[in-house]
Amino acid sequence: MKIKFYLLLLLFSTSIFAQKKVETSIDTTKNKIGAEFKLTLKTSVDTLSKVVFPKLKNIGALEVIQSYPIDTIKKDDRYELIKKYGLTQFDSGRYTIPSIKILINNKEFLSDSLKVEIANVQVDTLRQKMYDIKEIVKAEDSIGDWWKYLLGIILILGIGAFVYWYTKIRQKKKIEEEVYKTPIEKATSLLNILEKKELWQHGEVKEYYSELTDIARNYIEEAIEIPAMESTTSELIEGLKKASLKKKMKLSQETIENLFAVLKQADLVKFAKSTPLEFEITDDRNKIQKAILTLDEAIPVEIPIEEDTILNEAQKQKQIQILLRKKRNQRIAISIGSVLFLLFATTAYFIATKGFDYVKDNILGHPTKELLEGEWIKSEYGNPGVIVETPKVLKRIDLTKSLPKDGMALIKEMQSFGYGSLLDNFYIMVSTMKYKKEGELDLSKAIESSLKVLETQGAQNMIVKEEDFQTNKGITGKKGYGTFSRIDSNSQTSTKLYYEILLFGQEGGLQQILILHEEGDKYAVELSDRILNSVELKSASN
Structure with missing residues (x-):
């Protein structure tokens, strides 16, 4: 009986191992929240067997985020089929991957159940540097609004052409009625x-x-x-x-x-x-x-017709030409009047809805607005070098004639670059100097000297303010700012200008940025701010 029992037990255990046709594995037993890990099912069958892996959206408490295609490997007269599922979980904890039913020749086989641990992502708030929320940045418009104005001009011209054509047709009929009496x-x-x-x-x-x-x-x-x-x-x-x-x-x-x-x-x-x-x-x-x-x-x-009213063919043609010229002039006048009326109506509409400043700046044009919205250039000027971003390339200028002779006697080397002039809506100048005698520079006195140069060029009623200034890289200097009046010698009119001047002294060298614009020009203020915020300096020793 014992022998029979052992034989029966051996046969039973053999049948159990024979039933295990599905191998189950995962690539990791510990995973982070939201990260993917793969469950792999592998089975080996003969070439005539039919294997069906289930289509699943969830396996237990785990979410199936990807069902990968079946890989087939041929080994002698058998096929090894490998099916993978990409799983994830968004809550931490320990989870069990339950058994999955696989059909082999319409017979059910179960995969093994496995354990997996999902851990939280650690956040170190002490070592990680914190940043303020950045302001909303307006996306650059690569196309711009020019096409709207072009479309409006084409529409207005099209209406003018239609009016010209329509009046031409109407006048042609009138001409025929006037010339041909019968x-x-x-x-x-x-x-x-x-x-x-x-x-x-x-x-x-x-x-x-x-x-x-x-x-x-x-x-x-x-x-x-x-x-x-x-x-x-x-x-x-x-x-x-x-x-x-x-x-x-x-x-x-x-x-x-x-x-x-x-x-x-x-x-x-x-x-x-x-x-x-x-x-x-x-x-x-x-x-x-x-x-x-x-x-x-x-x-x-x-129809009684008097002899003197009968027109011969030459007279008719002459009369037609005279009428045609008159009517053509009328058509041109009507078309031009229509276009002017439409332009006036469009301008009045924008003034009423957007304001006069909008029409003046966007339709009529504004010089400093065009500079602000144009393509900017970043360049280095002078020695010691001043790196600055400007709306136009600065051109070299000669200031030796405008400076006093006693001041020029102290200067070893001087370079100046500028855009515009004192008579323009916007003026910028970058100057660098090296002095013959090295020593610490008094930047406040340097500001006074620069402003005296402006006075020699016609600046009046100057208001001066002064404060410390620091570049983005920490180089300190002085900033002078205020207003002065510019007198037009021809019209004897006065314009109030706003000025800003930056001065930096480095190892016997002086670096200066001067900006002038009309007071109250909002676009010029934006220009000035962008220029001053872009200033970078090189030391005199470089």
């Missing part, structure tokens, strides 16, 4: 103009027949008073017959047939793309002219 006179003149265009000679047969029949239809509508333009060819001929009876017009059958034939031919050309021969086109033109003249003679209305 329908027959108008029709005859238009037939002559049509022939001068030589449309059919240039292959535009359809356009020729369209204008030819329009002339005839217009004449019939104006002279005989029937709706010829809106009628079909058959309706027109029928209406003409009725009107001739009503008005007691004596029309021959030949006239009506000729008119009908030409209108029918025109319909074929326009809608059936028929192309008549040259002699047929000439014949059709003659038929239309003859039909119009015959119709005019048949109208039983006598």
Whole structure:
């Protein structure tokens, strides 16, 4: 019995190990909150077996953030299938990865359950440096608002062109009414103009027949008073017959047939793309002219015309040209007036909604605003070097003539660079000096000397203030600032200017930055602040 029992136990344990076809592992048993770790399931089957791994969103209390594709490795006559799941957890603690069911040939097999520990991320608030919250920085607009102004100008010019075209069409009709006193006179003149265009000679047969029949239809509508333009060819001929009876017009059958034939031919050309021969086109033109003249003679209305009022063709053309010039001038005046009105209305709208300063600065333009919004340049000037960012490159200038001779006798080397002048809206100058005699410089007296130079160039009523100044890298100096009046010798007007002057003394060298602008110019204030905040200095020994 004992032997049978041991044999049964051996068979049972063998069947248990045979059932274990899924190997389970994880890449780490300790993980941080929110970090991914991988659960790996591996099984080995023959080439005919079918294996199905489950699709899971969660495994126990853990979240599946990634289900990786199955890797297949062939070993002799068997396949090794490897499936990985990316797991995470956002709460600290110890978790159990439960068993997962895998189907192999429709038979369920379970993976092993595993333990994993999720730990908090340590934050050292004592060693880590703390920073203030930065201010909101406005993103740079690479395109700008120029396209809005361009679109507005195109729209205004387009409206002006439309007004010009519209008045031209209206005035053309008025000119025809003023020059052509009777329908027959108008029709005859238009037939002559049509022939001068030589449309059919240039292959535009359809356009020729369209204008030819329009002339005839217009004449019939104006002279005989029937709706010829809106009628079909058959309706027109029928209406003409009725009107001739009503008005007691004596029309021959030949006239009506000729008119009908030409209108029918025109319909074929326009809608059936028929192309008549040259002699047929000439014949059709003659038929239309003859039909119009015959119709005019048949109208039983006598219009008294005095001999001195009859205009010959040359007089008509001259009169037309005179009227055209007058009307053209009127059209130009109306178009320009429309554009000016639109510009005035647009400007008034922006003034009402945005204010006059907005219109002046953004539409009319503002010099210091354009400098502020332009491309800035960072350069080094002089010796000892002054590194500064400016809206324009500073150009070398000669100040030796403007300085007193006794002061120049003390200077060993001097270099000056500037943009603008004292007469401009914005002026900046960077100067560097090396003195013959080394020693500690009195920056306050240096400021006084610089301001005396301004006085020699016309500065009056100067107000002076002084304070210490420090660059971003900790180099200290003196800052003088205040206002003075600038007198225009031509107009005798006074302008109040604001000035800022920085002075730094290093090892017998002097570095100076001077900025002038009109008081109250907000864009110039921004310019000045940006320039002064960008100042970097090199020592005289470098």
